[in-house]
Amino acid sequence: MKIFKNMLRAIQGFLRHLPLGLLSVIWLVPLAWLVMTSFRAENGAYTTYLFPRGWTMANYTRLFTETGLFNYPRWYANTFIVALCSCIISTLFVLMVAYTFSRLRFKSRTPMMNVVLVLGMFPGFMSMIAVYHVLKAIGMEQSLASLVLVYSGGAGMSYYISKGFFDTVPRSMDEAALLDGATRSQVMWKIVLPMSKPTITYTILTSFMAPWVDFIFASVIMKDRYENYTIAVGLYRMLERENIYEFYTRFCAGAVLIAIPITILFIAMQKYYVGGVTGGAVKG
C-alpha cells in the first residue's frame, strides 16, 4: 500500500513538472539549434534535414582567420571599445542627473523633468538621421567616437531607475552631514554614492551591454563602413541574401561567442534588473 502511495506521489510530482519541462524545451530548442548549427560542417541556411551531416570547429576558427570580407575580431574589439567608453560616460551622466533630480531642489527642476518626459515619447531613432547629419557637420560621421556619443550623449534622459533608488536613501544622513559643514558635492560623492552600489552596478551593466545588443543606431551611423561595424551590424550583414549561404554557420558561431558573455552578465545582474523595473512600482 505504502509503495503504491509513494508511486502515486512520484507520478503526481512528475506530472506537475511536465508542463515546465515541455515549456523549457520550447524555450531552449532554438538556442540549442544555434549552438548545433555553429558546429555544422555544411554551408547553407536551409537544409532538407534536421541534424548536421558533419561536425567541425572551422566555423569558429574561420571567423578569426578569414577576415577579408567580414572582420569579426575587429568588430568584437570595436564593440568592446565603444561599450567601455559609452559605459563610463553614460554612467556618469545618469548618476549626475538622477542625483540632481532626486536630492537637490531648484527652481527649474520640475519643468526640466517634464521636458525629459515629453522628449522620451518621440520614437528614439526618429532623430537618428538628423544625428547623422550633425555628426557629419562636425566631421565625425561613421567613426567609433561618434557611436560612443550617440549611445551616451542623451543618456541623462534615462535617469528614472537611479533616481528611484536615490529617493530611498534616507535624507537624514545628508542633512546631518550638511550640518557638520560638508558641502553638497561631498555629500554626494562621500555619503550617498557609496551607499548606492546596487543602482551603480545596474547602470554600469546596462550601459555596457547596450552597444552589444543594439542594431538600429549602429546600422544608421556606420552605413557601409565595414571596418567600424559593431558585432550586431556585422552579424546582421552576414545574413543578407548574397551572404547567407556562405556565412550562415559562421553567423551562428559568431552569435554563440557574443551570447555567452552577455548571458553571463545578464544573469549576474538580473536581481538588479528586477529591482530597477519594479522598484518604483512596489512602493506605489
Place this chain on the structure above:
Amino acid sequence: MRSWSKGDIFTKLSLVIFGLGSVVRGQIIKGLAFFAVEALFFYYMLVSGAGYISKLGTLGTKQQGWVFDEAIGINVLQQGENSMLILLFGVLAIFMVVFFIFFAVKSVQASYKAEQLRKEGKKPPSVIDEIKALFDSNLHKSLLILPGLGVFAFTILPLMFMILMAFTNFDQNHQPPGNLFTWVGFENFKNIFWANPVWARTFVNIFIWTIIWAVFATFTNYFLGMLLALYINGKKIRLKKLWRTIFVMTIAVPQFVSLRLMGILLNDEGAVNVLLRTLGIIANNDSVQFLSSGTLARITVILVNVWVGIPYTMLITSGILMNIPADLYESAYIDGANRFQTFRKITLPYMLFVTTPYLITQFIANINNFNVIFLLNQGGPRSLNYYQGGETDLLVTWLYRLTVDFQDYNLASTIGIIIFIICGGLSLIFYNRSKSVREEEVFS
C-alpha cells in the same frame, strides 16, 4: 525683467554690454565671462548664424545646375545651396539666439544682485566663492551642464530638425545637394490622412495593425508570463531556480541573434517546416508559410513575441508575487475559495495594482517595438497595396524603412510626430487614471 527696471544705469546697460554691471561692482572675471559670451555670439552670428537664419524662410533658392552668366556670356555651373544644411544650422542658430537671450537676462540679474549687495554694504561674491558654490548650493548646475549639453546636441536639436522636416517636401525626389526642398505646410499630414490614397491606405492599415499588435503583445505576455511565474512559485514545484534560469537565458541572448534565428527557423524552407515534413504532418514539398503569408505572419510575430517576452514578465512578476501577504490566501481557502477564485480576487487585483505603470510603459514600448518586427521578418511579407510597407510593419518599422532605404524624410517625420501624439496621449490618459486610482484607495 524686474531687475532691469529697478536696477541702476549699469544694470540697465548690462542688457546691451554683457557683464558691465558685474565689472563695475568688482566681479571682474564674472563680468568678462559674460562679455566673452556676447562677443562669441556676435562673431558666430556674423560668420554663419545670421546667414542661415535669413535663408530659413526659403531653405535656399540657388539650385545646383547650369546658369547663364551674362558677364561672360556662357553657361556656368552654379554651386547649389544645401537645403538640409540650411535647415540644420538655421535651427542651431535659433537655439543660439535663445541662449543669447537667456544670457542677457542672466547678465542683468547678476548685475542687479551685485548692486543690491553693494547697497547693503556687502561685498559681492568673488570668483572663488562662486566656484565653491558650484560644488555646494549650485551643485545642480555643475551636475546638469554636461548631461544637458549631451541631451541638447543628441536629442533636442535633432528632434527639432526632424519635426520641422515634416513640414517640408524632403523626399526621395528632393535630395540635397543636387536638389532643393522647401516648406509645404501641412501638406504631408493632409496626404497621409486622405489626400494621397496610397499613403492614406498604408497608414490606416499599418496604424490599425500597430494597435492590434500592441494590445495582443502586451496582454499575452503579461498574463501568460504571470501564469508561468505563479506556476513556478507554486509550493510543490522543485528546482525553482533552475526553471527560472532556463527561461531567463532566452532573454539574455541578444535579440538580434535570437530573433534573426527565429526568422530563419520559421522560413518556408526553415527547420520548423523540415521538422513538420519529417514528422509527416505536411507533404514533402509543402510548407507552412509562417512568415510569408499576411495573416499567418501576423499570428507568428505575436507568438514569437510571446516566446521573447514571457521570460521578462516572469522575471519581473515572480518577485512581486512573493510579496503578496500569505494570510490573504489562507483566509480565502478557509472560506472555501478555489484556486481560480483566489487568482481572480486576490492575485490579479494585487498585480494590476502594483504593475499598472509597468503595463503602461510596456504598451507604449510595444507600439514602438522595432526589434521583434524588424529583426524577425523586416516587416514582411511586402504588400503591393502599401507604400513601401509590409503586412507586419508597425509605424516605427515603416518609419525606419522610409528613412534608411527610401529617403522619404518628410513622410517619416510626419509618422514620427503621429507616433509621438499617440504615445503621449495614451500615457497622459493612463497615467492620470492610474494616479487617481492610487490616490483614492490603498490596496488592502
